[in-house]
Amino acid sequence: MHVTEKTAHTQQIIGGRVNLSVVGSVKVQFERLTSNQSQICKETVTNLGSQTLTNLNVQYLWLNLDSLGTQQTQMAPMSLAAGESQTLTQTVDYAALPPAHYACVLQAQIGGEWQTLDFKALE
Secondary structure: OEEEEEEOOOEEEEOOEEEEEEEEEEEEOOOEOOOOOEEEEEEEEEEOOOOOEEEEOEEEEEEEOOOOEEEEEEEOOEEEOOOOEEEEEEEEEHHHOOOOOEEEEEEEEEOOEEEEEEEEEEO
């Protein structure tokens, strides 16, 4: 398996207000995986707005792209001051999973719906 350049980097404006805005990024440890490795995804959420965000629900997913099933999910409600970032490191034991194409996905709940901020797809 190897990391491809399939990414989606999206800035989300919250409630149509530019002063409430978040962006995310996902980075992976390995460009190529072997069956005995674990993958580490570093997922960062940044408040680009001018106001503090409180109780922003964020989730970090390890998604099986072949079946569209979620293999692992971590939830992290957070509050971010203007310009502040928060990073979560997600470790996935690739050896314990069936062979497939996977992605590390970062989402935030905005307006009651989950919005993808960024992802890295692996083949």
